[in-house]
Amino acid sequence: MESVINRVVSARPSPHHSIVFYRAGGQCRLSLDELSQLAWRVAAYLRRLGVGAGDRVGIIAKNRLEWVLLDLAALRIKAVSAGLEAGKFAASSELIDRFGLRLLFTDAPPAHGDGNDDRIKDIDCLLAGLGDLPADPDGAAVSYRPDETTTIKFTSGSTGVPKALAATVGSIDLSITGTQALFAHGPLDKLFVFLPLSLLQQRYWIYSALAFNHDVVVTNYELAFWALRREQPTVVMGVPAFFEALRKEIDARVARSCGNASEAAAVAAMRRVAAFEAIGNRIRYLWTGSAPANQDMLRWFNDCGMPIFEGYGMNETCIVTKNAPGANRPGSVGRPLSGRHISLDANGIVIVRSDYPVNTKYLYAAPGDSERIFMPDGSVRTGDLGRIDEDGYLYILGRADDIVVLQNGHNVLVRPIEERLAACSSIEQCLVVGFGRPCLVAVLCTGHGEAAQPTITEHIAAMNKTAGDDERIGGFVLAPQPFSMENGLLTSQYKPRRRAIEALYGKEISETYEAMA
Amino acid sequence: MNEPRDLVLRHLSKCLRAAVAGSDGLDFDGDLKRDYGLTSLSLMLLITSICDEAAIDLSDFTEDDIARLRTPRDIVAMLMSAGGRPL
Numbered sequence: 001m002e003s004v005i006n007r008v009v010s011a012r013p014s015p016h017h018s019i020v021f022y023r024a025g026g027q028c029r030l031s032l033d034e035l036s037q038l039a040w041r042v043a044a045y046l047r048r049l050g051v052g053a054g055d056r057v058g059i060i061a062k063n064r065l066e067w068v069l070l071d072l073a074a075l076r077i078k079a080v081s082a083g084l085e086a087g088k089f090a091a092s093s094e095l096i097d098r099f100g101l102r103l104l105f106t107d108a109p110p111a112h113g114d115g116n117d118d119r120i121k122d123i124d125c126l127l128a129g130l131g132d133l134p135a136d137p138d139g140a141a142v143s144y145r146p147d148e149t150t151t152i153k154f155t156s157g158s159t160g161v162p163k164a165l166a167a168t169v170g171s172i173d174l175s176i177t178g179t180q181a182l183f184a185h186g187p188l189d190k191l192f193v194f195l196p197l198s199l200l201q202q203r204y205w206i207y208s209a210l211a212f213n214h215d216v217v218v219t220n221y222e223l224a225f226w227a228l229r230r231e232q233p234t235v236v237m238g239v240p241a242f243f244e245a246l247r248k249e250i251d252a253r254v255a256r257s258c259g260n261a262s263e264a265a266a267v268a269a270m271r272r273v274a275a276f277e278a279i280g281n282r283i284r285y286l287w288t289g290s291a292p293a294n295q296d297m298l299r300w301f302n303d304c305g306m307p308i309f310e311g312y313g314m315n316e317t318c319i320v321t322k323n324a325p326g327a328n329r330p331g332s333v334g335r336p337l338s339g340r341h342i343s344l345d346a347n348g349i350v351i352v353r354s355d356y357p358v359n360t361k362y363l364y365a366a367p368g369d370s371e372r373i374f375m376p377d378g379s380v381r382t383g384d385l386g387r388i389d390e391d392g393y394l395y396i397l398g399r400a401d402d403i404v405v406l407q408n409g410h411n412v413l414v415r416p417i418e419e420r421l422a423a424c425s426s427i428e429q430c431l432v433v434g435f436g437r438p439c440l441v442a443v444l445c446t447g448h449g450e451a452a453q454p455t456i457t458e459h460i461a462a463m464n465k466t467a468g469d470d471e472r473i474g475g476f477v478l479a480p481q482p483f484s485m486e487n488g489l490l491t492s493q494y495k496p497r498r499r500a501i502e503a504l505y506g507k508e509i510s511e512t513y514e515a516m517a
Numbered sequence: 518m519n520e521p522r523d524l525v526l527r528h529l530s531k532c533l534r535a536a537v538a539g540s541d542g543l544d545f546d547g548d549l550k551r552d553y554g555l556t557s558l559s560l561m562l563l564i565t566s567i568c569d570e571a572a573i574d575l576s577d578f579t580e581d582d583i584a585r586l587r588t589p590r591d592i593v594a595m596l597m598s599a600g601g602r603p604l
Contacts, residue, residue, distance in 0.1 A: 024580040062580070221558060222583050225565040226575040245558035249532050256531055428554050447533060447554020481551045494558075 004176045005150065005169045007211045009075050009142045012036065014213040017187065021065045022219035022227040028065055032210055039072035043136035045129060046073050051102050053078035056152065058104035060084045060091050063220050066126045067197050068206055070105055075150060076136055082152040083198035085492055093117045099164065146170025146356050152363065153200045155315045164363040165315055167200055170356025175318040176204050178337030180212060182324035189284065190215035192233035194224035196492055205237055232280035240293040241494030243286065247300050250274045268303065275304040285309055290493040292396060294419055295331060310334065312396060316373055316380045317352045321394045332393035342394055349400055350386040353379040401498065404434045410470045412440065417471055424459035426452035429483050431501050433509060439474035441512050443505050445482045475512040477505055521593045528567045529589055532559065546588050560586065567592065573599045
């Protein structure tokens, strides 16, 4: 397998393909060749600041050109990039010491009292600091072995306390080449990236652009919809919440335009037009992963003429499976990429073995954390319940954590119930709880306050009619605000933080049970 | 000042579901997330649509401008600050 990373650090990319950055305050566009040359100047700058092979360079910033330059520059000099999620971490001396960083570049003010720590660098000043430095000359000599680590990623963790994980070059190469084998990204493609670059997988698509010569757009979620309409990408790297938001907005607009009396065919045609207006008419496919996708949403985009492919992976495994053109089984998350191998343990939990594992242990974690995930042979115990069909397609049934054990001792997998709840037009987000309780209760976010209560009650009553005894919803709590990253109730990949939501609405949940007693 | 207000409320009305009859019933000082149930993503969809119609470059605003948006009134204030360009 030719190393993508080795190609990125040593080969000269295309001057005919570009990378464009949209962020609040402006945008910039440069050719991949210009990006590469600029990154090698940043490499020289890092060397001048004393950064060498093995040193860790921290980055706390929203997506921007300088983020990518630092990451590529670190690759070039065999330093280790450490992407920390903006907004979640504050730039501080304590953080630098805790994670053993040589330098930390940030777009936010340093923590109080740490302003004089010269290890903390203002990322806004990076380009000005280059002066007339020439490009780092040593690129041709740089070569990585598959087992070398090049970056540290931080898992979001269901408790909100991140664990660090160093990723091997082999695992990155395997993910990018495996994806390339399925989707053949090439010169006519423009990939769209808006999730945080601190998530390593988002940087794959920049490495892919440099290795396989295609365009790439990098933005933040704030400007994602704005940039989509202007850039007309061929591929959007998204998550279910992003596509759901688009679907709901388009459906609401179409419903208002058509009224109730319109024919289904007319509505479908209007939806299709609206979808192309929103996302552009060059879409080759949409990528979704990181969280379970609602099958109705996937069908909706497919019906609009935009193929959408669900996949599966986690920080500890990189990309494991992916549906793809010609190998797409709705409801599944696809078949394993080349070099990844899946099986189920006795409890139905998905086990992933990789020809090149991401790693075999966490760097910073409580005793026992590594052993809970990484098995002695290097396989990863994912904690996801799965099923593998006769053709090797993987179906994720839920997190082992998504199992609610009721008072009667029965296990209830709540994810499918949450999906049925979310089908209600008045429910924006939901979470089902009930551990140790006599029945399930739902915590619901709605855009219509108390006014939505009758619609929701009716929807739940209809669900309960066909549900098994333990799967019925006994009551619900209306959350006064949506689950969001800002309030700590969603991960950066838009997954609800189950424990945080249960803790926040603990009183209302208890009152709901008391009212039922 | 009526024009941007109407623009914002009309777009907000469009992106909400059936429970809201029209822009007349919307509270100009209602909380976009708490009262109208907008998520971070759906709020950005709303802002994008408004800026598109008003021919204002969304990327001209700062992250702080966007982070401060709580109510329809805040959106109007942000639009009015857009480089003095008429709506």
